[in-house]
Amino acid sequence: MVHRPKPKEFKDDFWKSKNIKLSIGDIIEKQGTEEAPESMGPTPKPNVTDLRSWDMKLLERYEPFYAPFCDMCCLCTYGKCDLTAGKKGACGIDIKAQQARIVLLACCIGSAAHSGHARHLLDYLIGKKGIDFPVDLGMNIEIEAPIMRVLLGKKPKTLGDLREALDYLEEQMVHLLSACHTGQEGSSEDFESKAFQAGLMDNLGKEIGDIAQIVALNMPKGEDAPLVELGFGTINKEKPVVLCIGHNVAPGAGIIDYLEDKDLEDDVEVCGICCAALDITRYNKSAKVVGPISKQLKFVRSGVADVIVVDEQCVRTDVLEEAKKNKAAVIATTDKICLGLPDLTNEDADKIVKQLVNEEIEGALILDPDKVGEVASRVAMQIAKDREALKILPDLDEIQEMAKECTECGWCQRVCPNSQPMMDAVMDASKGDFSKFIELYENDVCYTCGRCEQECERDLPLISMLTKIGEHYVKDEKYNVRAGRGPVQDVEIRRVGAPIVLGDIPGVIAFVGCTNYPEGGEDVAKMAEEFLERNYIVVTSGCGAMTVGEYRNEEGKTLYERYSGDFDAKGLVNVGSCVSNAHIPGACIKIANIFAKKPLEGNFEEIADYILNRVGACGVAWGAYSQKAAAIATGVNRWGIPVVVGPHGTKYRRLFLGRTDKPETWKLNDLRTGEVIDGEPAPEHLLYAAENRGEATVMIAKLCIRPNDTSKGRQIKLNHYLDLHKKYFGTLPDDVYRFVRNDKDIPITYKKEVLAMLEEKGWEPRALPQEPSTMDFREKSEGK
Amino acid sequence: MNERVIPWQPTVIAGPKQALLVTPETAEMMLQKAKRPLMVIGPLIKDSPILGLATSIADKWNIPIVSTGDAFKSLNEAGVESKPYGVVEIVNLLKDPDWKGITGEGQHDLVMFIGVIYYIGSQGLSTLKHFAPHLKTLTLCKYFHSNADASFPNMKDEAWIRYLEKLAE
Numbered sequence: 008m009v010h011r012p013k014p015k016e017f018k019d020d021f022w023k024s025k026n027i028k029l030s031i032g033d034i035i036e037k038q039g040t041e042e043a044p045e046s047m048g049p050t051p052k053p054n055v056t057d058l059r060s061w062d063m064k065l066l067e068r069y070e071p072f073y074a075p076f077c078d079m080c081c082l083c084t085y086g087k088c089d090l091t092a093g094k095k096g097a098c099g100i101d102i103k104a105q106q107a108r109i110v111l112l113a114c115c116i117g118s119a120a121h122s123g124h125a126r127h128l129l130d131y132l133i134g135k136k137g138i139d140f141p142v143d144l145g146m147n148i149e150i151e152a153p154i155m156r157v158l159l160g161k162k163p164k165t166l167g168d169l170r171e172a173l174d175y176l177e178e179q180m181v182h183l184l185s186a187c188h189t190g191q192e193g194s195s196e197d198f199e200s201k202a203f204q205a206g207l208m209d210n211l212g213k214e215i216g217d218i219a220q221i222v223a224l225n226m227p228k229g230e231d232a233p234l235v236e237l238g239f240g241t242i243n244k245e246k247p248v249v250l251c252i253g254h255n256v257a258p259g260a261g262i263i264d265y266l267e268d269k270d271l272e273d274d275v276e277v278c279g280i281c282c283a284a285l286d287i288t289r290y291n292k293s294a295k296v297v298g299p300i301s302k303q304l305k306f307v308r309s310g311v312a313d314v315i316v317v318d319e320q321c322v323r324t325d326v327l328e329e330a331k332k333n334k335a336a337v338i339a340t341t342d343k344i345c346l347g348l349p350d351l352t353n354e355d356a357d358k359i360v361k362q363l364v365n366e367e368i369e370g371a372l373i374l375d376p377d378k379v380g381e382v383a384s385r386v387a388m389q390i391a392k393d394r395e396a397l398k399i400l401p402d403l404d405e406i407q408e409m410a411k412e413c414t415e416c417g418w419c420q421r422v423c424p425n426s427q428p429m430m431d432a433v434m435d436a437s438k439g440d441f442s443k444f445i446e447l448y449e450n451d452v453c454y455t456c457g458r459c460e461q462e463c464e465r466d467l468p469l470i471s472m473l474t475k476i477g478e479h480y481v482k483d484e485k486y487n488v489r490a491g492r493g494p495v496q497d498v499e500i501r502r503v504g505a506p507i508v509l510g511d512i513p514g515v516i517a518f519v520g521c522t523n524y525p526e527g528g529e530d531v532a533k534m535a536e537e538f539l540e541r542n543y544i545v546v547t548s549g550c551g552a553m554t555v556g557e558y559r560n561e562e563g564k565t566l567y568e569r570y571s572g573d574f575d576a577k578g579l580v581n582v583g584s585c586v587s588n589a590h591i592p593g594a595c596i597k598i599a600n601i602f603a604k605k606p607l608e609g610n611f612e613e614i615a616d617y618i619l620n621r622v623g624a625c626g627v628a629w630g631a632y633s634q635k636a637a638a639i640a641t642g643v644n645r646w647g648i649p650v651v652v653g654p655h656g657t658k659y660r661r662l663f664l665g666r667t668d669k670p671e672t673w674k675l676n677d678l679r680t681g682e683v684i685d686g687e688p689a690p691e692h693l694l695y696a697a698e699n700r701g702e703a704t705v706m707i708a709k710l711c712i713r714p715n716d717t718s719k720g721r722q723i724k725l726n727h728y729l730d731l732h733k734k735y736f737g738t739l740p741d742d743v744y745r746f747v748r749n750d751k752d753i754p755i756t757y758k759k760e761v762l763a764m765l766e767e768k769g770w771e772p773r774a775l776p777q778e779p780s781t782m783d784f785r786e787k788s789e790g791k
Numbered sequence: 792m793n794e795r796v797i798p799w800q801p802t803v804i805a806g807p808k809q810a811l812l813v814t815p816e817t818a819e820m821m822l823q824k825a826k827r828p829l830m831v832i833g834p835l836i837k838d839s840p841i842l843g844l845a846t847s848i849a850d851k852w853n854i855p856i857v858s859t860g861d862a863f864k865s866l867n868e869a870g871v872e873s874k875p876y877g878v879v880e881i882v883n884l885l886k887d888p889d890w891k892g893i894t895g896e897g898q899h900d901l902v903m904f905i906g907v908i909y910y911i912g913s914q915g916l917s918t919l920k921h922f923a924p925h926l927k928t929l930t931l932c933k934y935f936h937s938n939a940d941a942s943f944p945n946m947k948d949e950a951w952i953r954y955l956e957k958l959a960e
Contacts, residue, residue, distance in 0.1 A: 072883050074914035075921055078806025091808045091921065102921050421799060426909060657879065657914035664883045668890070696879050698908055699834055701861030706877065736875055737864035 048610030051160040052175050055182050055204050061612045062200035062645070064781050068672045069663035069693040071199055073106040076660050080105050083189040098189050107198030108187055110637065110661045114205035115184045117638025120320050121586060122180065122212030124254060126173055127319075127341060129166065129215060131257050131376065132223040138167035142218060145228045147496040153596035153607065154214045154589060158207070160608035166223065169215045176208045176215075183208070199661075206642030209635075214589035220256055221493045226289040231572045232492040232581070235288040237296040237556045238484035239306065243276050247391035248312050249383050251279040252303065252326065254585060255318035256286035258340040261380030262316070263291045275384055280306060281321045282549055282584030288490045289583055296488060298557070299550030301454035301523055301630075304329065305474045309481075313387040313394055316379060319343035320585075321521075321633065327370055333397055336363045336386050337370035340379050348372040360385045400475040401468070403441070409472065410437035412465045419459035419469065424655070425525050427452060429459045429469060441476045448477035452525040454630075488556035489567045491548070491583020495594040497601060499574040503544065504602025507622060510720015512576045513727050514623040514711030515544045517591045518551040519639065523630035524653050528554025530700045531629050535566055535579065537704060541727050542576040543711075546594075549585040551629070588639055592646045595622045612782060619647025620675070620779045621715035623724065625690070625707050626650040631659075640694055649690040649710045651703050656696040663693035667745060675714055676784055679777035686714050686779065687745050701735035709740075714779035718751035726754035729761075744768040748775055799934030799945050803913045808920065810942040812935070815957035821929055821941060822852050822958075825901035827892060831881060832873065833907030834860030844952065845905050845931065846871045847959035855893045857881050859907055878907055882915040886923040898925060904939070905931040913938050931955065 050057045080096045081087045088096030095101050100108070133140070142163045144151045152163050155172050163169050183205045186192045192201065221228060242248060251259040259279060266272045278295040279287050280303050287294040297306050300321050307315065307326065310333035317326055319341045327346050330337045339346045351359045352374040359378075362368045363386045373379045401409065410433045419429040432443035447453040459469045506512040516538045522528045532555045535545045547555050556565050570579040574594065582590045599605040599617040607614065618624070626643055628636050631652050637659050640650040644663060652659070666672060667688045675686035689712040697703035708728045716724060725746055732740040739757065744765050747753055749772040753761045796812055798804060813821070822828060830849045836842050837858075842865070849856050856873040858866050863875035874893055876884075884890045890898050902919070904912055912930070916938035919928050930936040933951035935944050943954055 072879060072918065073922065074879075074882075074918045075805065076914070076917070078808060078917075078921075089807050091806060092924070421801065424800075424910070426800070654908050654911040657911050662879055664879065666883075668884075695877065696911065698860035698878050698911055701834075702859075702877055705861075735861045735864065737867050 046606055047160050047608050048606060048613065050611050051609035053158065053611060055179060055186075055201060058204065058611055058645070059197075059200045061615060062203050063196065065645070065663070065693065066196050066199055068781075069665050071107065071195065072662040072664045073103055074657050074660055074662075075102060075106055076658055078102070085189075099193065103195040104193055104198060106660045107195035107202070108192070110641075110659065111183065111198045111202040111205060112187045113634040113637040113659065114202045114209070114641050115180060115187065117634035117636065118205045118209035118212060119180060120635050121209050121216065121638070122173070122176055123343065124319055124586065125212045125216030125219065126177070128255060128257060129169055129173065129219045132219050133166050133170070136166065136223045138165065140166045140223060142166065142168065142222050144218075144221065144494065147498050148229050148494055149497055150597055150600060150607070151494070152214055152218055153593040153600070154211050156607040157596060157609070157611050157614055158211055163218070166219060169219055172211060172215055176211050179204060179208050202641050203645040206638050206640070207645050209638035210589055210592055210642040210646075213586040214593065216586040217493065217583065217589055220286065224256065224260060224290050226286075226583075227490065227492045229492055229494045229496040232289070232490035233292050234487040234567060235292050235294070235296065235490045237298065237486040237488045237553060239297060239302070239481040240484040241295050242278050242297065242311060244311050246274060246276040247387035248276045248278065249314045249316060249387045250297065250306070250312035251277070251283040251287060251316045251318070252281060253318035253322050253344075254282040254320040255341060256283060256290060257376040258316050258318055258338075258379040258383075259283055259287035259294070260290050261376035261378075262383050263287065263294065263380070264377070265380035265384050271384065275387055282586070283318055285491050285549070285552065285584040292490060296553055299528070299553045300521055301451040301527070304455040304457055304470055305477070307335070308332070308471050308474045309400065309478070310335065310394070310397060313391045314338065314383045316340060316383050317344055317346075320635065331369065334366070334390075334394060336390060338379055338383055339370065339372045340374065340376065342374070345372050346370065350374070352378065356381045356385075360389070364389045400471050400478070403475065406436055406472045406475060407439055409467055410434070412467065413437060414464060416464055418462045418464070422458045422462045424456060424458065427525065429453070433467065433469070436472070444473055444476040448473055448480065450526040450529050454523050454525070454527070486556045486559070486565055487567060488553055489572050489579070489581045491552070491581050491587050492572060493583055493587060494590040495574045495580070495597065497597065500594065500597045500601045503575055504598045506576070507598060508602060508715060510623065510713070510716035510724055513541065513543055513720075513724045514538070514625060514708070515546060515594070516707060516711075517546040517548070517624065517626045518555065518629070519548045519588050519591070519626060520585065520628040520636045521550045521630040521632055522554040523632050524655065527630040527653070528557050531555060531627070532558030532566060534627065534700060534704055534707070537731070538707070539566065539570050539577055539579060544574060544576060544578050544580070546574075546580045546582060546591055548582045548588050548591070552581040555579075585635065585639075591624075591626070592643050592648060595624050595646060595648060598622055615645060615647045616780050616782045619690075619781060621713050622647075623711035623713050623716075624648050625710045627703070627707060628656070629653045629703070631656055644693045649693050649695070651707055651710065652694070652696050653703070654696060654698050661694075662696055664695065665691045665693070667691065667742065675776055675779045676782065677776045677778055678780045678782070678784070681784060684776050684779075685773055686776070687712075687748070689713050689746065705731045705735050712746055714776055718749070718775070721746065721748070721752040722754050725752065726756060729754060729757050739764065744770045748773050796935065797945075798913075798937040800909060800913070803910070804937055805917060809937040810935070810939040812944055813929070813941045815954050818929060818941065818958055821901060821927065825927075827897060827899045828852060828854045828901040828903065829857060829893060829899040830854045831857045831859060831878070831902060831904045831907065832862055832866065833878065833905065833912065834862040835908060836906030837862040837865035841906070841952070841955065842866070842869065842871070844955040844959055848931070848955065851959055854903070857893060862906070878911055878915055882918050885926060886918055888925045900925065901927045901929065903929045903931055907932075909934060912936065931958075
């Protein structure tokens with residue numbers, strides 16, 4: 008076996024001083040395709056422990072807060088082990104390390120979901136376009152893969168180059184997952200460090216996946232994207248309907264290609280739920296977005312979809328059972344979700360169509376996206392007519408009769424994740440009053456998880472009843488969302504880099520992931536509106552991007568119609584699906600590089616330190632539920648970006664909270680002067696769960712404050728923080744003195760009140776840092 | 792299992808250690824024993840008549856109040872003095888035995904929760920159950936919280952109001 012040295016093995020003076028060309032691994036076979044960067048930072052292809060020292064700095068300031076979901080460990084045959092009251096498991100693990108282990112496991116699962124998707128997609132696209140297909144994002148984007156540049160020290164020029172990044176990622180993931188085994192890691196801090204690495208791999212995997220699909224499928228490359236249709240009401244039921252659910256664009260693209268090839272694009276409605284929906288609209292704007300994950304069961308139950316194509320992630324695992332209720336055909340398309348269906352990938356398309364149309368099979372597993380395109384389209388066209396007469400949902404009279412069977416046991420409400428009043432709605436419905444059902448329907452107050460149905464002792468089809476009662480409103484559910492634009496352009500970064508770092512643009516707020524929360528979509532849209540009005544840059548992706556589009560003002564306009572798609576103050580940028588999230592830390596990394604000239608290659612810690620101390624960005628995942636969300640948040644946390652989650656986020660078991668009563672944790676190293684200086688709690692927390700929208704809004708504004716703000720920038724940021732605190736709490740915040748460094752930081756509109764508060768606290772002015780950093784001084788890091 | 796000790800959301804049962812079911816009388820005994828109690832009021836009762844009962848209990852026992860979520864505004868408008876914290880922030884401070892408490896006189900030894908969203912409250916109580924052996928937790932909500940040290944049972948509004956009235960008398 009040939010020994011292939013890793014770049015790290017050259018991580019000494021030789022590596023740094025010689026401007027040599029790389030000639031290792033895959034690159035030796037592709038001479039001339041890659042040059043070593045002029046300077047490589049200290050951590051190219053960082054291994055599991057290479058960024059551990061950075062992690063420990065974060066963990067010292069933002070000590071993990073654990074909220075165990077379970078008192079026990081049940082991962083091995085020693086157990087179950089009781090970990091309460093200081094007891095350790097039979098393997099020696101304590102409750103803290105066990106929580107951190109579960110967090111690592113969740114991050115590994117989440118990261119694997121994105122990265123497995125990226126691997127799947129990349130291999131498919133390489134098969135379609137060739138290994139040398141160029142990674143070209145156009146004239147306005149030179150830094151096409153900022154995360155990959157930092158981690159691998161390499162600029163990807165072809166799809167094949169992305170494979171090298173995936174090889175590295177997959178190697179890391181195996182090590183990380185192995186650390187979860189019984190009898191391995193025992194320190195909660197080290198589990199967290201590994202969770203950070205898993206999150207970082209998640210960021211990388213998403214970047215690889217999105218870049219691959221952008222370049223190979225010609226999706227928007229950072230330019231302003233068109234508005235596309237969104238909502239139940241936009242789906243034309245008169246046509247055969249193919250519904251794509253999940254996160255992989257390939258089968259959806261296969262359907263669109265088939266319909267175009269056969270000149271049938273006007274004859275079949277192609278729509279989607281979750282990220283597959285966003286990605287097919289990036290591929291072809293005629294596709295439609297039904298909505299976020301909270302619409303899934305409702306839409307499937309409605310029976311509108313003739314064919315349901317599932318790919319991967321966020322798909323209801325009982326989709327086949329649900330589809331059978333109204334005779335919709337199901338096609339599974341990836342190795343991640345096979346649903347027990349026969350693998351007909353190599354079967355003749357005519358035969359598969361016939362079997363599905365004649366209901367000889369429950370559904371089909373077809374792993375070839377092009378064949379999926381043909382089969383799904385043909386089956387939809389053939390069965391749509393027969394399904395027209397299908398009685399899908401009970402009518403209103405039937406619902407009233409069903410409701411009379413309710414025994415008022417109340418368990419539907421007790422098992423509801425949000426204790427919503429389902430029983431009350433049923434009781435009123437039994438008297439012909441559907442108003443409480445309507446309240447549950449509107450704004451996805453009930454996000455249709457279906458737990459109530461499982462519990463009902465009368466087997467009432469509560470979600471079907473809800474869907475029928477809401478049917479009347481479907482016609483009004485017509486909105487639009489701006490199609491995902493992909494990365495932020497370098498030219499935009501040049502324009503906004505300085506105002507963001509100096510604080511003139513008060514922050515970049517990213518609403519990502521699910522909005523699975525009662526009124527979660529409206530909450531997110533209202534938060535987005537609040538910050539847009541205040542000149543922040545607002546970024547959206549995934550289901551969050553869709554639900555923002557479901558909110559209209561009094562004039563009937565959505566936020567996408569009211570605000571531009573520019574990455575600039577008052578801009579509302581939809582980057583795309585969940586894999587497009589990578590462009591958000593990507594934009595922060597670009598700010599460090601383009602604005603501050605920080606080298607990217609192998610230079611993770613310096614870049615993350617820059618973001619933590621100078622880029623006022625904050626992520627928000629309001630209805631996050633999945634392991635992917637855990638990985639996303641943990642990944643961006645490691646880059647120094649704080650995240651606010653909704654109240655269910657505490658069930659992730661771990662937050663990162665700062666302590667304002669411990670001033671020693673906020674000390675900063677001023678790299679310009681070489682002095683240790685007093686800092687402020689900025690950002691105060693790294694991962695924070697808010698109890699409601701009001702609290703979240705105020706916290707988001709506060710978490711945009713950074714040590715590097717100029718006085719003008721600090722004034723602006725504090726002005727928003729004070730305004731919002733006054734709006735939601737009725738008073739000015741009593742911690743404002745922590746963020747005022749001198750008189751010039753005080754917002755003019757609040758000068759008198761703030762001065763009085765400062766006097767009361769015995770406040771003293773302090774100097775502004777010149778180059779605030781959480782990194783060690785260079786002499787120390789070099790051991791001098 | 793006795794119906795009365797199933798948590799309101801049955802799936803929050805976390806393991807072998809579950810809350811003691813208390814009556815107003817036993818809750819009163821816990822209050823009498825406490826040297827530095829604290830009351831945490833969440834946003835679910837910020838606009839409710841229950842708020843009056845909760846503040847009466849705080850008044851009677853001279854207990855400082857922390858408001859979570861955005862409850863502070865409603866409390867302030869109702870003339871109730873409180874300190875605003877996020878529920879995870881106050882729990883984080885409560886788990887540190889060295890924290891000086893709301894009044895700066897030292898860490899609290901009994902914390903009563905009311906009006907915090909059930910599942911986030913349950914998670915916070917779990918934190919305190921595992922990491923704050925120096926304090927006891929008591930919930931005054933109308934739902935049984937298994938992660939607390941002591942909790943009221945699942946109740947209808949009328950019974951709940953009677954319980955709170957007894958503590959406030």
